[in-house]
Amino acid sequence: MSADVLTAEQVGFRYADVTVLHDVNLRVGSGTTVALTGANGTGKSTLLHLLAGVTPPTRGRVVRRPGTRLALLPQRTSDIDALPLTVGECVQIGRFTPRRRLSRDDRARVAELMQRLDIAHLARRRLRELSGGQRQRALIAQALVQDADIYILDEPTVALDTHSRQHVHDLLTERAAAGAAMVIASHDPAEAALAERTIHLEGTTPSLAVEK
Numbered sequence: 756m757s758a759d760v761l762t763a764e765q766v767g768f769r770y771a772d773v774t775v776l777h778d779v780n781l782r783v784g785s786g787t788t789v790a791l792t793g794a795n796g797t798g799k800s801t802l803l804h805l806l807a808g809v810t811p812p813t814r815g816r817v818v819r820r821p822g823t824r825l826a827l828l829p830q831r832t833s834d835i836d837a838l839p840l841t842v843g844e845c846v847q848i849g850r851f852t853p854r855r856r857l858s859r860d861d862r863a864r865v866a867e868l869m870q871r872l873d874i875a876h877l878a879r880r881r882l883r884e885l886s887g888g889q890r891q892r893a894l895i896a897q898a899l900v901q902d903a904d905i906y907i908l909d910e911p912t913v914a915l916d917t918h919s920r921q922h923v924h925d926l927l928t929e930r931a932a933a934g935a936a937m938v939i940a941s942h943d944p945a946e947a948a949l950a951e952r953t954i955h956l957e958g959t960t961p962s963l964a965v966e967k
């Protein structure tokens with residue numbers, strides 16, 4: 756049994772007067788993938804933001820193992836599109852640290868992922884000029900290039916064709932095999948099948964988290 760890197764204990768969340776999540780419990784070990792399923796509006800994106808630490812829960816607690824690096828691929832990316840970034844810059848951001856320039860190794864990792872996600876030829880194009888699927892691949896590359904211990908991915912392949920989706924699934928399988936913990940919200944059964952466990956949010960208000 757691998758040690759947990761991410762846990763949610765009795766987590767609840769409310770937006771103003773609407774309680775979206777109630778008593779969600781979740782443990783994710785290194786090398787383990789958990790799928791998060793549920794109809795639109797059941798609170799998947801909200802829960803992922805709590806797990807990633809973007810928003811604190813209104814009840815309970817989220818604990819990430821100290822020292823772990825976490826990468827988040829959000830569902831809503833309109834803020835990112837508003838920036839005048841090229842695809843190459845978007846992916847490089849995943850390797851930025853405040854203290855040093857990108858190393859040769861960083862650049863190699865960026866190039867490798869862009870190749871694998873078939874966006875190398877788009878390196879100089881601006882994000883906002885891309886198709887939905889191209890943009891999504893750039894954002895997946897930005898998340899995966901971080902070499903994180905925990906990946907939180909919100910419907911990562913929803914805009915992708917079958918071929919691209921398979922490439923992403925291969926990359927995710929490799930990361931899990933290398934010890935990464937993942938939580939992936941998805942409506943795609945093939946994507947949920949990458950996971951050892953599925954947490955399903957039932958469409959009640961607040962949502963009930965059921966492990967399947």
Ligand SMILES: Nc1ncnc2c1ncn2[C@@H]1O[C@H](COP(=O)(O)OP(=O)(O)O)[C@@H](O)[C@H]1O
Nearest residue numbers: 770773775793794795796797798799800801802
């Ligand atoms: N910023 C917000 N303010 C108020 N309500 C919100 C906000 N974001 C989401 N909600 C509501 O919370 C519920 C869960 O949303 P969300 O987490 O995006 O669900 P999912 O990702 O499963 O589709 C929905 O009813 C949605 O309308």
Ligand SMILES: [Mg+2]
Nearest residue numbers: 799800801830
């Ligand atoms: Mg969502």
